[in-house]
Amino acid sequence: DIQMTQSPSSLSASVGDVVTITCRASQSISSHLNWYQQKSGKAPKLLIYAASSFQSGVPSRFSGSGSGTDFTLTISSLQPEDFATYYCQQSYSTPLSFGGGTKVEIK
């Protein structure tokens, strides 16, 4: 089974900051990596798929990069509506797996 490790598990940032979240797979997953945003009490929302492709409607301040085992989600200028928990997920093989999540909080 493929294990997904995210870091950091939480971070504090201010509006306008650049935020970077990393995700590491326990084996190569090519570009089969997706990012989701989950706000408190809500269902997750797909942000980025295939490591760097934008889901329709996602603001351009979100970007994804990486391949193989190491991936990054970057928010170029943090906005108030971006405070949430972010999860990576590998879609390379079953059982599918998520990272543990990164909670982005207001500084």
Added chain:
Amino acid sequence: EVQLVESGGGLLQPGGSLRLSCAASGFTFSTYDMHWVRQATGKGLEWVSAINTAGDPYYSGSVKGRFTISRENAKNSLYLQMDSLRAGDTAVYYCARGLASVMDVWGKGTTVTVSS
């Protein structure tokens, strides 16, 4: 509007059974894989099960042999039969639409609580 609505959650004792349903609308249900993902209170997301368009099921190790996923395309519905439930199965259960194992549409979830 593309929509998924889960139902069937509840409170039950360890060892019990429950069947969750997910009603899909706004898209051609039969052409998509479907997934169940759960989240215990204060914890992360855990993939539970998936079923592809051919009806082939896939399970996580933690539920294999106890849960059964199925679909009824004529009713645009996804199901999760959960047997031999444990306290560790307590969570919000989400259904999600899948395309190449990318979950692009999610329901709001239904809560399952297993407690004596």
